[in-house]
Amino acid sequence: MKKLYTNYIDSFKGLSKEVWWLSLITLINRAGTMVIPFLSLYLKNDVGLTFENVGVVMSCFGAGSLIGSWLGGTLTDKFGYYKVMLFSLFTSGILFIGLQFLHDYYSICAGIFILMIVADCFRPAAFVALIAYSKPENKTRSVTLIRLAINLGFSAGPALGGIIITSLGYIGLFWVDGITCVLASILLLIVLNPIKARVMDSSKNESPKSAYTDGYYWVFIAAMVLFGFCFVQYFSTVPVYYSDAYKLSEFKIGLLLAMNGFLIFAFEMPLIKYLEKLNHSKVTYVIFGLILVGLSFALLNIFSWVGILVVGMLLMTIGEMIAFPFSNAIAMERSKRGKQGEYMALYSIAFSISHIFAHNYGMHSIANNGYIFTWNSITVIAVIGIALLFILKRITIANK
Template sequence: MIDFTLTKFKNSYLNAYKGLSKEIWWLAFITLINRAGTMVMPFLTLYLQDSLNFSISQVGTILTCFGIGSFVGSWIGGKLTDKIGYYKVMLSSLIMSGVSFLFLQAMDTFLSFCLGIFITTVFADAFRPAIFVAINSLSKPENVTRSVTLIRLAINLGFAVGPFVGGLIITSIGYYALFWIDGVTCVSAGFLLYMVLKPKASLSNLNLNSASGLSKIETEEKATNYQKIDFGIFLLIVLFTGIAFMQLFSIIPLYHKDVYNLSEWQIGMIISLNGLLIFAFEMPLVHLLEEKKFSKLSITIASLFLILISFAILNFEKNIAIILVSMTLLTFGEMLAFPSTNKLALDMADKNHKGQYMALYSMSFSLAHIISGKMGSYIVEMFGFTTNWNLMVLILTIAILLSLFLKLKISKRSKAIKELKVSLST
């Protein structure tokens, strides 16, 4: 019985990875190289304080420049993706961000580093909308969600490897080596992209590497008003979800240290639980939900409930088990939320402007990154952690209500369209 169960689990796990295109696997490998090489970012605040002697206020301003650069880069990347195609944007982003990392180590004044981190992030995050459109173009329609999940797996694995290796490099060589490694790995990822995913010359005249995978001579179709309204509501849902989730990288570690008196190593181990669970369970979980044919909005609503509970239980009795359960719930909520909202954004996007729609999706997370840390730190300083957790519960409750409203709205419209088709056919 046990052997049968293990075999069934193994087959189910392996099936989750079957059917994905060769191009998606290459894209995941390129992403892994790029993210594993991005070693400066986890140690950025330490570098700014220890090596450049910037104040906490100056560090906060630099991180704001980072967020604004991400916001602007996503917007530019989306616009360019629709104009010149995802391939050129991705290649340019990797090479230019690699070069920017090399120059960033020479920035040693406050203003120059603000400008440098802004430019570097603009180049780096132009990649984000382009890769979403690439996934949509290089995948079969039924595999898009799993393809997104595979790329997320590569990102999480890269972030797991990068900080570990980066810490060893800082100890043995110094911070300056990180900038060189970041720059070289970005350029190397760009070179690999050029070698394995360059569009075939025979297809270039049709510009099949454009955002929609269609010829530019195709008639432009504008999204109708109701589609834009739906997408606007959806972006609010994504923004509220992002504001809550980004607490994982700002307020939650602070809570672990101030309330539970945990060391940096212990905090790192708890947060690493997030990456380990994603690596082990996200792909088979997404595959299972696809087989069950749950709607993406239903999955999104379920994910919001899990994230909401993960914050609500932090108000219970102070116990190490509570923060472990909270991290687990937050992680499973993340596993459900991000692949489903990625696919929803692609499905709701006007097919000739997918780059711009995916830019708006990415910009929602960039804005959430800017808001979450600033707002959370202010609330904690003025009113305490409990008030902050309750605020997250309120924000997520609003996101759930918006999701239910959007689901009902789309369901009613789909029903009306079906009834209209029936009446026209009779």
């Protein structure tokens, strides 16, 4: 037990102080967005919107996220990651507070759309900051630490949100969300001021290549869209499958989803450190991660044993733990060829696209074709993503 604890602590060594501060700011920001899991309930119960209206509002949410990711990358290339992060955190805090005063359907659609544009400018800017604050050999583990902060924030946020709703009502969420974003911006101002912060990787490209003209990177982004398309099913269609096909209660479904977060928190950093020592290519690891995610869906159609749900969640979680850090590291490494904001924005946009289309596809496919067809189609999508990654691997080997 002591050796396991020592290995776990050792896996965090070598990361810069700035990366730790950036992780804390991300944790505060993610925990602060506790209004998001309760948004549909708030719109239905407090505002009185119909289910159809709520669906449109959530589409505005996804569209704003996509545009925000693109805009954040563009602004980062023009003004630098620090100014964009500061602007995004502070302004989104003010917008969160203001959202509670919108009660008309169209104003809520516009408000959510604008809020997500501003809020998701943060993501590509934070990725570029991570490039600057990390030594080249620590980038994958730095990404993993940020992912831990995001997972902790998403775990703590809904729990805190439930307490706030019980004591202060839904309006309290908007105040707490806004205040935490503003506090995160103040912390950024204090601890990551460009004058004080150490830049570990300041390589500049004198003739930067646009991400939009990088064919290799577009193939990679397409693979990430397909990976995201499979991955997000575990947070929309798969819980419905647990309930319909296996009659699991909300409590048991919650335990399965909680297992995902616990495993990531406990094992992702040591796993990434171990895999880095094996010295395989990053693309190879992303391929392996996507294979595990695809396999988790294939097994749902092969076995009817209830335990396969645990096995499937375990495979998906391990696949996620491997694919996300290494794919992010590929994006950061590739971004050194040109405009880093554009490169990291496209990486964020890949998953925004997945969110916009994947949930909708999964729900409609289940309704019209059933679970067996849907899981087979998701498996096929994973196989196509794997094929694209194998093409990238061959290109990488050929260019060595």
